[in-house]
Amino acid sequence: MQKTFSPSSLGCFEKCPKQYWFRYIAKVPVASEGIEAFVGKRVHEVLERLYLFVEDGLVPSIEKVVYRYHQLFDETYDERRIRIVRDDTDAGFYRQNGVRSLENYYRRFYPFDGDTTLGLEKKINFDLDEEGQYAVRGIIDRVVRAPDGVLEIHDFKTGRRVPRQEELDNDRQLGLYELGIRKLWNESGPIRLVWQYVLSNQVRTSERTADQREALRHKTTLVIDRIRNETEWKTRKSALCGWCEYRDHCPLFGGAEKQARLEAGHGPEKPTAPSPAAVPDDTRTTPPVREGSDGQLRLL
Numbered sequence: 001m002q003k004t005f006s007p008s009s010l011g012c013f014e015k016c017p018k019q020y021w022f023r024y025i026a027k028v029p030v031a032s033e034g035i036e037a038f039v040g041k042r043v044h045e046v047l048e049r050l051y052l053f054v055e056d057g058l059v060p061s062i063e064k065v066v067y068r069y070h071q072l073f074d075e076t077y078d079e080r081r082i083r084i085v086r087d088d089t090d091a092g093f094y095r096q097n098g099v100r101s102l103e104n105y106y107r108r109f110y111p112f113d114g115d116t117t118l119g120l121e122k123k124i125n126f127d128l129d130e131e132g133q134y135a136v137r138g139i140i141d142r143v144v145r146a147p148d149g150v151l152e153i154h155d156f157k158t159g160r161r162v163p164r165q166e167e168l169d170n171d172r173q174l175g176l177y178e179l180g181i182r183k184l185w186n187e188s189g190p191i192r193l194v195w196q197y198v199l200s201n202q203v204r205t206s207e208r209t210a211d212q213r214e215a216l217r218h219k220t221t222l223v224i225d226r227i228r229n230e231t232e233w234k235t236r237k238s239a240l241c242g243w244c245e246y247r248d249h250c251p252l253f254g255g256a257e258k259q260a261r262l263e264a265g266h267g268p269e270k271p272t273a274p275s276p277a278a279v280p281d282d283t284r285t286t287p288p289v290r291e292g293s294d295g296q297l298r299l300l
């Protein structure tokens with residue numbers, strides 16, 4: 001059983017306990033990756049590199065930034081491994097989304113001197129409680145000191161959808177990152193949560209009160225308790241299944257035999273595709289699905 005939980009693992013359990021079981025309990029190797037996640041990672045890598053250059057006083061041109069993105073894309077793209085779920089799209093479409101995301105971000109923030117970077121790809125690991133029973137980990141894209149002195153936690157989002165403000169005000173991922181930064185950095189001043197929706201070129205922010213932070217902390221411990229007490233690991237069919245990397249193993253999609261092997265302790269079968277990706281954990285991009293008011297996941 002997992003000892004430390006990330007926003008991704010908590011979200012995975014809530015969306016489909018069976019997927020959680022495959023990913024975090026049976027640890028079935030992943031032989032493929034969705035194109036959305038693939039492009040999201042390349043964009044994150046390029047933005048991280050951009051800020052490393054900026055820290056050294058060197059602002060690369062937009063052409064260099066885009067060139068580096070194409071280079072990374074070409075070096076890592078393997079059509080046997082990358083899954084494209086939507087019928088009406090191809091790799092070129094997603095490649096261009098990455099270019100547009102970088103161009104949007106670059107033009108909005110050039111020359112990147114409007115704030116101060118305090119951390120890039122900052123790994124955090126902290127306990128939600130004093131006893132150390134509820135450990136949380138994560139990776140923050142960028143920690144920033146804003147011109148008004150406020151500490152900001154930035155997250156780059158490469159998906160198309162921009163959530164409503166109400167959703168962002170209840171977002172768990174950045175809320176947990178705030179709890180982590182407050183604890184690890186002993187930060188007691190205001191903290192602003194900032195989402196950079198780079199593809200649609202929009203920025204959203206949220207700030208939490210002490211009561212909201214406490215509610216988030218408590219709610220998260222309850223989810224962790226549910227995971228720890230889970231025994232059934234039921235499937236939950238939804239639009240997410242199209243993007244699920246464990247579909248071949250899932251009993252809902254004819255994978256009952258493979259699952260039986262895993263449950264009997266025979267271990268995961270060797271992945272059939274080359275270059276298996278590591279088990280995705282702090283996945284920065286999610287499939288284009290959202291939860292409806294009836295709790296069902298739907299395609300965007």
Ligand code: SF4
Pocket residue numbers: 016018019235236237238240241244245246247250251252253
């Ligand atoms: S295919 Fe669907 S139901 Fe099966 S594990 Fe994946 S998300 Fe869950």
